[in-house]
Amino acid sequence: xxxxxxxxxxxxKIEGEIFLNSKKPIDYAANKLQWNLIKGIxxxxxxxxxxxxxxxxxxxxxxxxxxxxxxYSSEETGDYKLIYVPFCNLWGYKNISRxxxxxxxxxxxxxxxxxxxxxxxxxxxxxxxxxRIKKYYPRIHICLILPDLPQFMNRIQRKSMLYKIFKKIDxxxxxxxxAFIDSFVLCTEQMxxxxxxxxxxxxxxxxMINPEEIVIxxxxxxxxxxxxxxxxxGSLVAADGILNLLEAFHQIEDQNLNLVICGxxxxxxxxxxxxxxxxxxxxxxxxxxxxxxxxxxxxxxxxNPRQNIGEYTKYSFPSKNMEYxxxxxxxxxxxxxxxxxxxxxxxxxxxxxxxxxxRNKIIEVSKLSPEERQKIGEKCRNFVLQNKNxxxxxxxxxxxxxxxxxxx
Numbered sequence: 001x002x003x004x005x006x007x008x009x010x011x012x013k014i015e016g017e018i019f020l021n022s023k024k025p026i027d028y029a030a031n032k033l034q035w036n037l038i039k040g041i042x043x044x045x046x047x048x049x050x051x052x053x054x055x056x057x058x059x060x061x062x063x064x065x066x067x068x069x070x071x072y073s074s075e076e077t078g079d080y081k082l083i084y085v086p087f088c089n090l091w092g093y094k095n096i097s098r099x100x101x102x103x104x105x106x107x108x109x110x111x112x113x114x115x116x117x118x119x120x121x122x123x124x125x126x127x128x129x130x131x132r133i134k135k136y137y138p139r140i141h142i143c144l145i146l147p148d149l150p151q152f153m154n155r156i157q158r159k160s161m162l163y164k165i166f167k168k169i170d171x172x173x174x175x176x177x178x179a180f181i182d183s184f185v186l187c188t189e190q191m192x193x194x195x196x197x198x199x200x201x202x203x204x205x206x207x208m209i210n211p212e213e214i215v216i217x218x219x220x221x222x223x224x225x226x227x228x229x230x231x232x233x234g235s236l237v238a239a240d241g242i243l244n245l246l247e248a249f250h251q252i253e254d255q256n257l258n259l260v261i262c263g264x265x266x267x268x269x270x271x272x273x274x275x276x277x278x279x280x281x282x283x284x285x286x287x288x289x290x291x292x293x294x295x296x297x298x299x300x301x302x303x304n305p306r307q308n309i310g311e312y313t314k315y316s317f318p319s320k321n322m323e324y325x326x327x328x329x330x331x332x333x334x335x336x337x338x339x340x341x342x343x344x345x346x347x348x349x350x351x352x353x354x355x356x357x358x359r360n361k362i363i364e365v366s367k368l369s370p371e372e373r374q375k376i377g378e379k380c381r382n383f384v385l386q387n388k389n390x391x392x393x394x395x396x397x398x399x400x401x402x403x404x405x406x407x408x
Contacts, residue, residue: 003041003049004109006102006129007120008056009034011082014072018055019288024063025235025264027056028289029319033147034120036208040394041118042079049080052105054098054125059091092166099125103132113139116401119181122150124170127177134180141401145185147207147319149194150174152312183404185397188338190314201404203396206317206340209326209384213293229260230362231299233292234320236265241305241334243267246274248305248359249281257366260295262287296327300373301365304333307353313337321347325384328377330365332358346380 009031010018018026042049058064071086085101088094102125111133117140119130130142150171178195184202186192192202230249236242242261249259257280261271264286275281287295296302302324306313313336321339324331325346333339333347348365350357368376386392 001045001047002110002112002115003045003047003118004106004115005034005038005041005049005051005080005118005120006106006126007034007051007053007118008123008126009038009051009053009082009120010055010084011075013075014055014084015288018057019286021065022058022063022286023065024058025286028292029234029323030056030121030147032210032289032323033145033208033319036210036390037118037120037145037394037397038080039210040208040390040392041398043391044394044398048078050109051080051082052085052102052109053082054085054087054102056123057089059094060089062091064089092162095123095125099128102126102129106133111137111140113137115140117142119144122146122148122170122174124173127174127180131177131180141182141405142180143183143185143397143401144178144181146191147187149191149312149315152315183400187317188315189340190338194315201400203400205393205396206338207319207322207388208390208393209322209388211385211389213323213326214328214381228256228300228366229258229295229298230366231260231262231295231302232305233262233296233302234304236261236263236267236271238267239306239310241307243270244307244355244358245303245305246271246281248355248362250274250278251355251359252363254363254366255280257300257362258282260284260299262292262295293323293327296324296329299327299329301330301332301348301362302327303358303362304331305358306336307334308336309353322384322388325380328374328381330368330373330376331380332361332365346383 038049038051055069057069060067067089069087069089072084075082083105085105087101088097106129117130117133119126119142133140134142181200183200184197186202186204187206189204232242232245246259259281261282262284271283275283304318304320304324306318316336316338321331321333331347333349335344335349348361350361
């Protein structure tokens with residue numbers, strides 16, 4: 001059995017170049033999830049994986065500085081072979097170019113009927129590549145990893161009419177090409193109802209953590225006494241509640257607290273305005289992933305202000321929640337419809353959607369003793385390490401695929 005992974009991941013070898021050329025937020029969460037999946041699947045199957053990647057970067061000229069994403073040298077280890085495809089990055093033509101490049105590379109792959117293709121996300125070029133594979137190799141098993149539904153992605157406030165037209169086309173193609181998918185990895189249980197999967201097998205995996213991302217340096221109790229940072233890291237989209245967090249923190253009188261925000265997005269100017277008024281607010285912009293992990297590790301408390309408002313919350317488990325839990329610090333988050341009850345003892349939930357409720361919860365958690373915070377943080381970390389690691393998740397995926405094949 002050969003394994004093929006089609007996605008948009010990138011390795012550390014080219015991460016620096018992508019960071020320098022990106023004008024919009026880099027989707028580190030998607031990159032991490034893909035690598036965690038690859039790591040878990042290899043360990044579970046002991047089969048080397050071929051990865052064909054058209055990295056998820058912003059479009060030219062507004063999101064990325066380069067008109068053309070060049071063909072990087074292939075990378076090969078004992079676990080995988082990574083092949084980057086080149087594509088024109090011009091907005092409007094980008095997806096057409098990516099599709100052509102992916103299909104061209106897939107044609108070089110030698111398929112057998114027992115092979116498995118893992119497809120990451122509802123990205124149209126990836127789905128159309130799967131359609132091409134099914135046309136010539138109908139017995140190949142194609143598993144779609146679906147962390148988000150395209151209907152609820154990209155929730156920025158201002159969208160052009162042209163963008164809306166392209167989005168409708170994307171959704172239409174997504175719905176039509178689901179017929180070529182044999183099994184699904186979904187982010188929430190509710191996704192299966194929305195997609196009307198019927199008799200096709202699926203497993204629910206909210207996300208995955210990488211145990212290797214644990215950063216422990218010295219005695220954490222020292223960090224608590226020296227630095228009292230309330231931390232938010234991630235996309236700065238208004239719909240995710242970042243402005244509520246700013247106002248809630250601004251209302252807190254404790255001058256020993258800082259609010260540290262890392263990321264890029266549409267609310268940057270508003271964050272800078274708050275930072276001018278309240279010197280406890282520090283906006284660091286988009287940082288490299290390792291720098292973000294270190295800031296999370298040193299936090300007093302981590303906050304995700306995304307509220308349980310809108311239908312999309314049924315189909316969402318924020319990846320930052322999983323990453324926050326791994327940090328070993330208390331986490332404030334809202335109980336979204338897509339979050340299973342098993343997480344309830346690991347998050348501090350605000351009582352309601354008011355600014356006051358969020359403010360009060362931050363104050364409450366900030367007053368916990370260092371010993372209490374450390375105990376809570378270790379409990380959270382142990383939970384995700386034991387239950388949400390790549391190996392447990394990959395085992396569920398491979399068991400689903402094996403069961404589906406045994407019934408054929």
